[in-house]
Amino acid sequence: MPRRARRAAAGADQLGTMKRCVTDDCTDRPGVYRMIARDGEVLYVGKSKRVRSRLLSYFRCVFPADKGARILREAHQIEWEYVPSEFAALLRELRLIKTLRPRFNVALKRDARHFAFIKVTAGPASKLLVVRGASDDTAAVYYGPFFGAQQLEEAVRELSDVLGLRDCALTTRMHFADQQELFHLYPRTPGCIRHEIHRCLGPCVGGCSVAEYSERVALARAFLDGTNNGPIEMLRARMLESSERLEFERAGTLRAKVQRLESLRTQFLRFRFAVESLSFLYAVPGHDGDDRVYFIRRGRVRAEHAAPRSAEARAELGAIAEQIFGSVDTCGAQVPTHEIDELLLTTSWFRRFPLELGRTSEPLVRKAPELH
């Protein structure tokens, strides 16, 4: 991507020098900027459709408590680079923030926290958690994003209960049944009553082997991926048994649990559909004719390319599209942690500017087989 960078170095009159450099050198076009401290720390990364106007607005901050004023107080220099469009600026800003982690960039984190995710923790005794935003825990698996953390928590509790997954603190020590050599060290009672009431397999007291527990975790993930309906069927079978034994109260409770899990499944189906529908080529007109094509699959920008202006360039584009869209995506409803922010970015971009969907087109590639 062609980029130009200009630096505003601080002199004796730090603010004045920085402002003069922006006034003299910066142009009003889409761009991304960095506020840099004297020791080289990147304090803040921002973007704008009109980067010159945006940078000059920092020098108009009146109140010392304003975020802009606080950043400028610590800044020693300003760097900026131009990008072809507002979309390119958003993407570049996001990627720079993820790489540089500037301490003043709290706004983006706050955006991600509006959404809830189901996290499947790593390790032999995984548990399901509802979290806001995604952490850097790359070993975990995330499903989402969702609105409505409270509803999600109820559904996740049902799912853990029906599959016998633990919900205790991550620090709770596990003692699987196949850890025979530790048998004499097992605690006599579990850390909570869930094992006694058959809502947890009890990996803390040798209630199951590692394989048995892992099988249930795999079932939970298959359910979340939309490829297995086992948990709902298990609950339905128990509900029928209760009805046959004339235990109508219990049958009613089980019916409510089935409904909560069905609603979770419906949410996932909707989510999968929404994410799948964010798979296309997106042609964005750029500043000074620097038009770009973005290859977006499942809401994540997999590649970008200059808009083709010749048959040769079009063929090159087709080969990239074949590579990106021609393979099967086995992710189901899960989102790799490092891609969550980008998924949120594209989702909110097309929600804010639905007419932009008119610039998208389906890639002409051999169709990958459907996921089951």
Ligand code: SF4
């Ligand atoms: S029974 Fe043991 S493993 Fe299960 S939730 Fe309770 S403390 Fe955790």
